[in-house]
Amino acid sequence: MDYTIVAVAIFVIALLVVGGAFLIRPRRPQEPRPPRAGEQGREDQGAPSATAVAEREEEAGPVAVEEPPAPVEPPPVAVPIETPPPSAGRLVRLRARLARSQNVFGRGLLDLLSSDRLDEDAWEEIEDTLITADVGVTSAAQIVEGLRTKVKVLGSRTPDEVRGLLRQELIAQINPELDRTVLTGPHGDRPAVVMVVGVNGTGKTTTTGKLARVLVGDGRSVVLGAADTFRAAAADQLETWGGRVGAPVVRKDEGADPASVAFDAVARGIADGADTVIIDTAGRLHTKVGLMDELGKVKRVVEKQSQVDEVLLVLDATTGQNGLRQARVFAEAVNVTGIVLTKLDGTAKGGIIIQVQRELGVPVKLVGLGEGPDDLAPFDPEGFVDAILGSD
Ligand SMILES: Nc1nc2c(ncn2[C@@H]2O[C@H](COP(=O)(O)OP(=O)(O)OP(=O)(O)O)[C@@H](O)[C@H]2O)c(=O)[nH]1
Incomplete structure (x- = not known):
C-alpha cells in the first residue's frame, strides 16, 4: 500500500517536471510578418520610427562611420624652362606681320606717289592717307611738304626713287636719333628696375611677360613684381609668364598695396642678385590725381632700395586718339621714359608711332606684333619703314 502511494507520488512529480519544462520553454523570436497591402507605401513615405531605426541598426550591427577620402593633391607638374630667342633681329623676323x-x-602711299600726275588732289590724297594712318596732322603736312620739294627737284620718278623719297621722309619723322635703349642692366649689386604702366587691356601684363622673355633670351636674370593687385588674374598671368622662363614672381593677395609688392620684388631682386626687376603696375585711369598718387608711391617706395631705370608706357596701337589721350595723362602722372606700342599687327595705323613720339617727346622702344610669347621686338625706325614699304 505504502509502495503504491510512493509510486503515484513519483509519477505525479515526474508529470509536473515534464509539463513545467514545456511551459517555461523560451518563445522563438517572431518572424517578421509580411507587410499588408498599403503598409509598405506608408512606411516609405513617413519618417521611420525610432524603434524601427533601432531595430534596423541592431540587424545591421554596429555601423562603421566611413571618413570621406582625403583629397589627393595632384603631384606638382614640372614646367619646363624655355630658352627664348635673343632680342636681336626680332623686328626682321616679325617683318612679315608688320608688312x-x-x-x-x-602701298597706298607708294601708289599715289607713283601716279603720272601729282596734282593738288593727289597731294591732298597723300596727306589724307597719312592722317588716316594716325601719323598726325602736323607730321602729315611736313611729310607732304618734304615730298613735294624733293619730287620737284627730281623731275621724273622711277618706282625706286619714289620709294627712296618716302622712306627718307618717314624715317626722318620717326626720328632715328632718339635713344631707344631699354635700360635693364644692373648697377653694381642693385638690379635695374623697370616699371610697366598703362591702362588695363592695352597688353601691359603680356608686355611685362614678353619683356622678361626678351631679357632672359639675352642672358639676363629677371624678377617679376605683380603690383597689379586689383586683378588676381593679372598676377596669375604673370606667374605663368615667369614660370616659363624661370623668373620668380613676387605677388600678394588681391587688393594688397601695389607699392609693397614693388618693394618686395626689388628686395627679392637684390637678394637673388638679379639683373632686372620688372614691375607690372595697375595704373587705373580713375583720376589723374589718383593715378599720380598710385604710381608716385610705387616709384618712391622702389627708390628706397634701387633707382627706377625705366618707366615704360604700354599703348594699344588700335585705340588711336583715345590711346593718345591716355598717354598724355600717364605722361603727366609719371616720368615716362619709353613707349611700348602693342597690337601693331592688328592695325594699319602704324603712323601712331610718329604722333605719339611727337606728342610726348618719348621714344617708342618696343613694339608688340602678336599674341605669341616672342612677338615683342625692339623698335627700329628703318626696319619699321622698310617693312611697311616692302623694300629691302
Ligand atoms: N594681337 C596682339 N595682341 C596683343 C598684343 N599684346 C597684347 N595682346 C593681347 O591683348 C590682350 C590684353 O593683354 P593683357 O596683357 O592682359 O592686358 P593688360 O593691359 O595687362 O590688362 P590687365 O591684365 O587687365 O591689366 C591679351 O589678349 C593679349 O594677348 C600684341 O602685340 N598683339
Whole structure:
C-alpha cells in the first residue's frame, strides 16, 4: 500500500517536471510578418520610427562611420624652362606681320606717289592717307611738304626713287636719333628696375611677360613684381609668364598695396642678385590725381632700395586718339621714359608711332606684333619703314 502511494507520488512529480519544462520553454523570436497591402507605401513615405531605426541598426550591427577620402593633391607638374630667342633681329623676323598690317598704309602711299600726275588732289590724297594712318596732322603736312620739294627737284620718278623719297621722309619723322635703349642692366649689386604702366587691356601684363622673355633670351636674370593687385588674374598671368622662363614672381593677395609688392620684388631682386626687376603696375585711369598718387608711391617706395631705370608706357596701337589721350595723362602722372606700342599687327595705323613720339617727346622702344610669347621686338625706325614699304 505504502509502495503504491510512493509510486503515484513519483509519477505525479515526474508529470509536473515534464509539463513545467514545456511551459517555461523560451518563445522563438517572431518572424517578421509580411507587410499588408498599403503598409509598405506608408512606411516609405513617413519618417521611420525610432524603434524601427533601432531595430534596423541592431540587424545591421554596429555601423562603421566611413571618413570621406582625403583629397589627393595632384603631384606638382614640372614646367619646363624655355630658352627664348635673343632680342636681336626680332623686328626682321616679325617683318612679315608688320608688312601685312601696314600694307594699306605703305602701298597706298607708294601708289599715289607713283601716279603720272601729282596734282593738288593727289597731294591732298597723300596727306589724307597719312592722317588716316594716325601719323598726325602736323607730321602729315611736313611729310607732304618734304615730298613735294624733293619730287620737284627730281623731275621724273622711277618706282625706286619714289620709294627712296618716302622712306627718307618717314624715317626722318620717326626720328632715328632718339635713344631707344631699354635700360635693364644692373648697377653694381642693385638690379635695374623697370616699371610697366598703362591702362588695363592695352597688353601691359603680356608686355611685362614678353619683356622678361626678351631679357632672359639675352642672358639676363629677371624678377617679376605683380603690383597689379586689383586683378588676381593679372598676377596669375604673370606667374605663368615667369614660370616659363624661370623668373620668380613676387605677388600678394588681391587688393594688397601695389607699392609693397614693388618693394618686395626689388628686395627679392637684390637678394637673388638679379639683373632686372620688372614691375607690372595697375595704373587705373580713375583720376589723374589718383593715378599720380598710385604710381608716385610705387616709384618712391622702389627708390628706397634701387633707382627706377625705366618707366615704360604700354599703348594699344588700335585705340588711336583715345590711346593718345591716355598717354598724355600717364605722361603727366609719371616720368615716362619709353613707349611700348602693342597690337601693331592688328592695325594699319602704324603712323601712331610718329604722333605719339611727337606728342610726348618719348621714344617708342618696343613694339608688340602678336599674341605669341616672342612677338615683342625692339623698335627700329628703318626696319619699321622698310617693312611697311616692302623694300629691302
Ligand atoms: N594681337 C596682339 N595682341 C596683343 C598684343 N599684346 C597684347 N595682346 C593681347 O591683348 C590682350 C590684353 O593683354 P593683357 O596683357 O592682359 O592686358 P593688360 O593691359 O595687362 O590688362 P590687365 O591684365 O587687365 O591689366 C591679351 O589678349 C593679349 O594677348 C600684341 O602685340 N598683339
